[in-house]
Amino acid sequence: MQTPLHLACANGLADVVTYLIENKCELNLVDNGNRWPLMKAVQCQQEKCVAILLEHGADPDLADADGNSAVHLPVISPNTSAAGLLLEHNTGIDAQNKEGCAPLILAVSEHQGEIVGFLLNKGADVHLNLIKVLLHYGADVSHKDTNGWTAEDYAVVHGYSR
Incomplete structure (x- = not known):
């Protein structure tokens, strides 16, 4: 069962989302896929709807059956705009799903x-054990990202020595 809010979020109907919220619809009801309207908006990359929901108090930290919260979804998409909106509203950047994966670990495993x-620039926790695993499997620490930064650059910025 999807509510009108779920459908409006999935289809990017920001005016309808605003109308429904102004008429006191429930922001945190789950659909038959165990997703909240906010999660549906993130999943469908409807940033305007994400912003409206967050501004009106949708809970970004609710988790689905797999333990994923809204911040896990833009990692797979990938969608830095949606992730940024969520983080501006104090979403748990290091929230772990049922498999123990925080968004950063998902991003690494999905090669995003x-x-x-x-996520690193926004303060995601870099666990040294994760780094050890990546190095063990041959991670190229000299590879540069789109900003021209290497893994070592990120490590130094976040207070880790070589």
């Missing part, structure tokens, strides 16, 4: 270099 850099 731009999102990895984005």
Whole structure:
């Protein structure tokens, strides 16, 4: 079952989303896929709807059946705009799903270099164990991202030595 708000979010109907919210619709109801309207808007890359929902108090930290919160979804898409909106509203950048994966780990496993850099710049926690695993499997620490930064550059900026 999808609510009118779910459908409006999925289809980017920002005016309808605003109308429904102004008429006191429930912001955090789940659909039959266990997704909230905010998650649906993020999943469908409807940033304007994401912004409207967040401005009106939608909870960005609710998790689906797999433990994914809204901030996990733009990592796979990838969508730095949606991720940025969520982080502006104090979403847990290091929230872990049921598999123990934070958005940063998902971004690395999905080879989403731009999102990895984005999350690191926004303060995602870099666990040294993750780095050790990546190095063990042959991660190229000299590879540069779209900003021209290497893994070592990010490590130094975040207070880690070589």
